[in-house]
Amino acid sequence: MELKKDTKQLVLNGGCHCGKVRYSGVVKDETNILDIPNYKCNCTICVKYRFWEIRVDPEFMKITKGKEDGGALKEYKFQPFHTIHYFCNECGAHPFGLSHINQLNKPFYFVNVPTIDGITPEIMDQLCLKTIYLDGLGDDFAHEPKHKKYL
Numbered sequence: 421m422e423l424k425k426d427t428k429q430l431v432l433n434g435g436c437h438c439g440k441v442r443y444s445g446v447v448k449d450e451t452n453i454l455d456i457p458n459y460k461c462n463c464t465i466c467v468k469y470r471f472w473e474i475r476v477d478p479e480f481m482k483i484t485k486g487k488e489d490g491g492a493l494k495e496y497k498f499q500p501f502h503t504i505h506y507f508c509n510e511c512g513a514h515p516f517g518l519s520h521i522n523q524l525n526k527p528f529y530f531v532n533v534p535t536i537d538g539i540t541p542e543i544m545d546q547l548c549l550k551t552i553y554l555d556g557l558g559d560d561f562a563h564e565p566k567h568k569k570y571l
Contacts, residue, residue, distance in 0.1 A: 428448070428449050428450065428451055429446050429447065429448050429449075429450070429451075430446070430447045430450045430451055430452070430453060430456070431444060431445070431446050432444070432445045432446075432447060432453075432474065432476065432531055432536050432537075433445075433536070433537045434515060434531065434532075434535040434536040434537050434539075435485065435486075435513075435515055435535060435537075436486075436492070436507075436508035436510070436511050436513035436515050436535065437508070437511040437512075437513045438492075438508060438510045438511035438513075439485075440485065440486055440491070440492035440493075440508055440510050440511070441483075441485060441486035441491075441492050441493045441506070441507075441508040441513070441515055442483075442484045442485035442486065443481065443482065443483050443484060443515060443516055443531065444481075444482045444484050445476035445480060445481045445482070445516075445529060445531055446476070446480040446481075447474070447476060447480070448477075448480065453474075453536075453539075453543060453547070454543070454546050454547065454550070456474050457474070457475070457550070457552055458472065458473065458474050458533060458547050458550065458551050458552065459472070459473045459474075459475070459530075459551065459552050459553070459554055460472050460473075460551055460552075460553055460554070460568070460571040461473075461553075461554040461555075461556040461571070462553070462554070462555060462556055462557045462565045462567075462568065462571060463554075463556030463557050464557065465498070465505060466556060466571075467557075467570075467571070469505075469514050469532075471514065471530075471532055472532060472533040472534065472551075473530035473531060473532060473533065474530070474531050474533055474536075475528045475529065475530055475531075476528065476529045476530075476531055477526075477528060477529075478518070478527055478528065478529060481516075481529040483506075486508065492508045492509050492510045493506055493507075493508065493509075494506070494507055494508070494509045495507075502519065502520045502521055503517055503518065503519040503520065503521065504517055504518045504519075505517040506518070513535065514532055514535075515531070515532050515535040516529055516530060516531045516532060516535070517529070517530050518530075521561060533547065552564075553565060553568040553571060
């Protein structure tokens with residue numbers, strides 16, 4: 421994580437476990453990761469991946485390694501195909517994805533919090549206090565799920 425000088429933009433660099441997939445995302449109007457909304461969802465794939473996201477606008481997200489021909493970045497889609505989950509075909513890590521969930525009216529990248537460079541257990545503990553829970557299993561992203569402690 422780095423703060424862009426003379427701006428209110430936080431740069432989130434990160435990647436997979438083996439380093440063959442890398443990304444860089446900019447969160448505008450924020451200077452502290454603890455002020456950025458973070459989400460956990462109870463849909464089937466987020467539960468299996470234990471996914472924990474921070475959102476980045478597509479215009480501010482760059483895949484910096486792994487997308488080239490023969491690169492390690494692979495994608496996985498399933499019904500209803502509104503989200504692309506990217507993963508590394510070498511180490512299996514799932515650093516980010518791209519969603520077009522209609523209820524939110526615009527696409528966004530979702531970065532997996534533990535894959536962000538410089539993230540520490542202390543920062544993750546503090547982020548947990550502000551986590552927003554989503555009911556993806558019930559396809560009701562406007563409300564928290566009844567059961568969420570397991571997320």
